[in-house]
Amino acid sequence: EDSGKTEARSSWTVCVPICYSIILTGSKGFLKTLSTFTGDLSQLTAPSFILSGTSLLEYSAYWAEHPNLFAQAAKESDEERRALAVLKWFLATLKGQFAARNETSGRMFSEKKPLNPVLGEIFHGSWAAHGDVGETVLLAEQVSHHPPIAAYKIQNKKAGVIYRGFNGQKSGFTGRTISVKQVGHGIYHLDQQKEDYLITFPNLRLEGLLFMAPYVELSGSSYIVSSTGYVATIDYSGRGWLSGIKNSFTATLSKESGGLKGATLHTISGVWTGSSKIRNEMTKKETPFWDSSTNAPRHLNVEPLLKQERYNSRLLWEKVAKALAAGDFDLAGKEKSEIENWQRNLRKEERGRNEPWVQRYFEWVELEPISSKLSKFLPAKNSEESSFSNAWIPK
Ligand code: 0T9
Numbered sequence: 001e002d003s004g005k006t007e008a009r010s011s012w013t014v015c016v017p018i019c020y021s022i023i024l025t026g027s028k029g030f031l032k033t034l035s036t037f038t039g040d041l042s043q044l045t046a047p048s049f050i051l052s053g054t055s056l057l058e059y060s061a062y063w064a065e066h067p068n069l070f071a072q073a074a075k076e077s078d079e080e081r082r083a084l085a086v087l088k089w090f091l092a093t094l095k096g097q098f099a100a101r102n103e104t105s106g107r108m109f110s111e112k113k114p115l116n117p118v119l120g121e122i123f124h125g126s127w128a129a130h131g132d133v134g135e136t137v138l139l140a141e142q143v144s145h146h147p148p149i150a151a152y153k154i155q156n157k158k159a160g161v162i163y164r165g166f167n168g169q170k171s172g173f174t175g176r177t178i179s180v181k182q183v184g185h186g187i188y189h190l191d192q193q194k195e196d197y198l199i200t201f202p203n204l205r206l207e208g209l210l211f212m213a214p215y216v217e218l219s220g221s222s223y224i225v226s227s228t229g230y231v232a233t234i235d236y237s238g239r240g241w242l243s244g245i246k247n248s249f250t251a252t253l254s255k256e257s258g259g260l261k262g263a264t265l266h267t268i269s270g271v272w273t274g275s276s277k278i279r280n281e282m283t284k285k286e287t288p289f290w291d292s293s294t295n296a297p298r299h300l301n302v303e304p305l306l307k308q309e310r311y312n313s314r315l316l317w318e319k320v321a322k323a324l325a326a327g328d329f330d331l332a333g334k335e336k337s338e339i340e341n342w343q344r345n346l347r348k349e350e351r352g353r354n355e356p357w358v359q360r361y362f363e364w365v366e367l368e369p370i371s372s373k374l375s376k377f378l379p380a381k382n383s384e385e386s387s388f389s390n391a392w393i394p395k
Contacts, residue, residue, distance in 0.1 A: 048332075052113060058123050060138060066297060072089065092290055094292075119145040185199060185391070200224075249276075
């Protein structure tokens with residue numbers, strides 16, 4: 001017992017001064033850059049040990065890491081069950097989108113700064129058919145570099161499900177945290193039932209910056225509005241809020257009638273990194289809903305590098321990712337500059353020829369009928385957002 005205590009004490013006496021000096025000296029420059037932060041996350045210089053070798057474009061894959069849930073709504077026999085299935089799929093993506101990188105990547109167990117995709121970068125992959133769930137295919141394209149915007153389409157042909165969306169970020173530094181507003185939206189579409197679901201994205205905050213161990217917290221609310229009239233509202237709260245529990249949420253499902261929000265039919269509550277339960281508000285019966293700790297995500301398959309084209313994320317960033325993985329930050333920086341210069345020259349040439357870049361798989365539409373219509377059912381402050389009337393959609 002005694003020797004255990006000594007061991008514990010000695011590891012502390014070693015760690016405290018070392019960790020302290022890493023935090024103080026390492027973060028000085030970082031905190032200085034934070035204080036001059038303009039709001040463009042891609043331009044923020046982060047300390048080298050929180051640089052990731054993964055392109056931000058790859059994050060679009062998080063939407064389908066539970067391919068069975070992605071396709072489930074197509075199999076449900078009535079509107080309410082379909083609305084619940086879409087909600088379950090959405091909630092099940094949250095752990096991958098916002099927390100999983102933290103648990104698995106690197107020795108610091110922290111969110112890392114992804115690579116800033118180049119204009120025209122493509123990320124393409126699939127989840128093989130599994131049981132009675134058909135193949136799911138992802139196609140993502142970086143449609144804008146300044147500001148960074150990614151567009152994507154995920155399809156399960158057998159089930160007749162297509163999800164398309166686009167995503168950018170607006171952010172601000174509030175002294176201790178970076179708050180990030182997600183710009184864009186998604187449309188989940190069911191072929192057979194001819195239903196659409198408008199998906200809005202939650203706001204997030206980057207916490208832990210002072211300790212250079214950033215992690216994401218979700219805040220505010222996000223919505224899923226269906227063309228059948230069902231509306232799901234998801235409220236996020238975290239450690240700092242009333243419940244005090246990290247990554248908690250409450251979601252309600254109601255049905256719109258005559259422009260009015262109907263009574264709550266179901267309430268789902270729990271923790272999006274853990275488990276949740278659903279209460280039927282008519283019968284007051286409570287049953288388990290989803291447990292993300294016992295349902296491992298499935299990662300997509302990507303073509304081998306030899307078969308990839310220059311603009312495919314993994315091949316494009318291969319050298320940078322390798323250098324980062326090897327801890328050679330000088331080399332990583334050089335390789336990154338090479339890509340950035342190549343891109344700068346391309347843009348200059350385009351300006352010279354007066355021929356702007358043309359996106360390959362997606363196009364910008366000013367008035368997108370589905371989201372324009374569905375966004376009318378969002379709470380007032382959300383529906384005013386212009387980002388719901390226009391969209392990047394598959395060509
Ligand atoms: C869409 C998602 C988004 C992208 C990431 C803010 C962030 C870039 C955007 C919003 C996905 O569907 C969901 C998840 C995580 C979001 C990222 C978390 C994050 O930290 C990064 C930004 C760009 C940074 O890396 C800032 C640097 C920071 C880690 C240390 C300074």
